[in-house]
Amino acid sequence: MTTFALLTSIYPYPETAERFFALSLLGKEKTAENYYPNDDPNISPLEEIQWYVLVQNFMQESQYVLIKVKVLNSTMTFPDAVACTPSPENAVINFSVFLANGQSSIIPFFWHAANYSLHQESLLLERLVVNGTPVTLRTRGVNGLSFYLVFELWYFYSDWMEFRFEWGPDPEFRCAWNQMLFNVTV
Amino acid sequence: MGSKLLCFLLLLALFSSTSLTGVCASSSADSAIAAIDRARSSLIDAYISVLEAEKEGADVTSLTRRLTEAGSDLTNACLFFETGSYDAALTLAESSYEAGQKVETEAADLKAVSHVNAKILFSFQMLGYVGTLAVIVFVAVLGWRTFKERYYQKILEMKPEATDTES
Numbered sequence A: 001m002t003t004f005a006l007l008t009s010i011y012p013y014p015e016t017a018e019r020f021f022a023l024s025l026l027g028k029e030k031t032a033e034n035y036y037p038n039d040d041p042n043i044s045p046l047e048e049i050q051w052y053v054l055v056q057n058f059m060q061e062s063q064y065v066l067i068k069v070k071v072l073n074s075t076m077t078f079p080d081a082v083a084c085t086p087s088p089e090n091a092v093i094n095f096s097v098f099l100a101n102g103q104s105s106i107i108p109f110f111w112h113a114a115n116y117s118l119h120q121e122s123l124l125l126e127r128l129v130v131n132g133t134p135v136t137l138r139t140r141g142v143n144g145l146s147f148y149l150v151f152e153l154w155y156f157y158s159d160w161m162e163f164r165f166e167w168g169p170d171p172e173f174r175c176a177w178n179q180m181l182f183n184v185t186v
Numbered sequence B: 001m002g003s004k005l006l007c008f009l010l011l012l013a014l015f016s017s018t019s020l021t022g023v024c025a026s027s028s029a030d031s032a033i034a035a036i037d038r039a040r041s042s043l044i045d046a047y048i049s050v051l052e053a054e055k056e057g058a059d060v061t062s063l064t065r066r067l068t069e070a071g072s073d074l075t076n077a078c079l080f081f082e083t084g085s086y087d088a089a090l091t092l093a094e095s096s097y098e099a100g101q102k103v104e105t106e107a108a109d110l111k112a113v114s115h116v117n118a119k120i121l122f123s124f125q126m127l128g129y130v131g132t133l134a135v136i137v138f139v140a141v142l143g144w145r146t147f148k149e150r151y152y153q154k155i156l157e158m159k160p161e162a163t164d165t166e167s
Helices: A002-010 B002-055 B061-082 B086-158
Strands: A020-026 A049-058 A063-072 A093-099 A104-119 A122-130 A133-141 A146-157 A162-164 A177-184
Touching: A020 A063, A020 A146, A020 A177, A049 A063, A049 A093, A063 A122, A063 A133, A063 B002, A093 A104, A093 B002, A093 B061, A133 A146, A133 B061, B002 B061, B002 B086, B061 B086
Parallel strands: none
Antiparallel strands: A020 A049, A049 A104, A063 A093, A063 A146, A104 A122, A122 A133, A146 A162, A146 A177
């Protein structure tokens, strides 16, 4: 009995805590509201929007995370939360974040639409300014000029030395992504 | 004749300056992209070192925070590169690389210290366990002996004694 107690204290049972990431998008006051001025997603060019991306690591070990930001319109392929597949579109900006277990990080994401051009009924968004730096893109808004800013969480899988979108045991894959709709009014 | 020669020289000068600018820009771009790749690898190496230090039980929170700052420099370096600001991209990428290198070294040191600490802690734990075990065995033996003695005494007290009934 004593020997058993001794052995179990030296070799404890493996931790069975759930392993996951949390990804949230916060508004101007770092809360889940006030994403747009007057809560109106119809924004005019040069109007700065202040968001924060909150990432939390509960993967039971340190993680190297990449937040890929993509600008999509409604006709493009979005990430699939069920199949855990990312959007095939290119990211316009990547944020690298390193998190110890249980650590969280808040990334400021201040942006505005800078360059655009009108083509018949659609608007071609050519440039965003993110955190003061211009980001080139070519996304065309269709049917109401709607765009989506999509935030995908990718983590560095050190066994394969590559970034992966999904985590967890097959077939119970999990993934984290977020999206916000906006219209550029001209 | 003179004006033709002057025109020719002017055109030659213009052409050479344009091509030189192109070569310089290309060279800056190459340097910047190489620095960005180097910084990216440096961050991955640093992260692997941080993971190893963490497995030894080290607190790596401050290291991950510094790596995030280095990652932010790398992000900005990429953005500057895309906008053609190669010098700014190069500076930021080099800063990111150096930060990654520093974190990697510190993580390796932290890993070594944590390894020694973990060994010492394990030795103390083992000593504690053996000591506890010895105390438990000692108390058990002592208890058993006391119990046994008392039990025998009780049995002896219960033993019927022969009495002289003839008188």
